[in-house]
Amino acid sequence: MATFIDEQIRDEHEIFFPSARTADFSRKSNDAWKELTSQLNATFGSSVLKNQVREKWHNLKRESKKKYAAEQKYLRGTGGGPGNLANTNDPVHSAIISCFGNSASFSGVPGGLETEIKGSAPKSSKIEEKKIFEFNVGPSKNEINLQELQRQVLEISLLNQQHISNSLKKIDKLVDRASSVFGIMEQYYRGKVEETKENQNPGDKYVMEKFVLDDFEDC
Incomplete structure (x- = not known):
């Protein structure tokens, strides 16, 4: 299911994440998320909501960003040696990197200095209150x-x-x-x-x- 989400967003990336923040582009983006949610429920027999699909995507992107940062750090330490084979064989991770690997949010600012972050980053109240989203193929609470x-x-x-x-x-x-x-x-x-x-x-x-x-x- 994660692969399905990633493929749809990768093919229509400009619609899901428009660079121009206009009302028309926002409407198209919202419609695209609704359509993706409908396709997921029809394909996998689930009953997820649009906001849950968006949260799932952000979680996938966040995890991929962590893996990518670890890969880059490993490559710098080995002088450009081979990266993690597990990440290479992960189709979701590879697809996300193909879309966002060159962006500043993934690669950082060109010419900038890397600062090591010690300890775990503080969790926002939103993350603390919510568990990691998991798709449920059973009926939702509203349907029950x-x-x-x-x-x-x-x-x-x-x-x-x-x-x-x-x-x-x-x-x-x-x-x-x-x-x-x-x-x-x-x-x-x-x-x-x-x-x-x-x-x-x-x-x-x-x-x-x-x-x-x-x-x-x-x-």
Whole structure:
């Protein structure tokens, strides 16, 4: 994966690190890092972020710079003898040197005096707080949180559907019971009506009709 990062940056070095600090070049550089991150995730099945890829690259460059400084010191001590074979066979180190070996950040200022640094350099708070970045091919923390949220939403949705289904079943039972009660009531009142018709005298019907006609004439 480190070789993949190095090859992409080496081929498009001017886009990743533009010499002109304009808004347009900054936008192109940012887009290049985004594209590199997408290619990494698609190629290796990882889920890294753009800032993590940039940090990985800076760590690679820092380590290569240390190796290069040690090689130059060794060459000066041996009068130009062969360097470290392990570094020579390191494709990432070799590619970084091919891009930055002639820069002042690697070779130092031409004609300048080399000062030996005793002891370890003080670590910045940023380096102390962060561990060396390692690519993780597993799901990121954000993806795990998203998956957990989706699972909880699905469980709540299924639970709500179950409650709705149970409520509908209860309503169906109530409707069935009400229908039975209404059916019994209907049969009862129909029987009463039929019983009333059978017990009614023919004269009662005539008296009722006459009463209605007399009441209508009074109006």
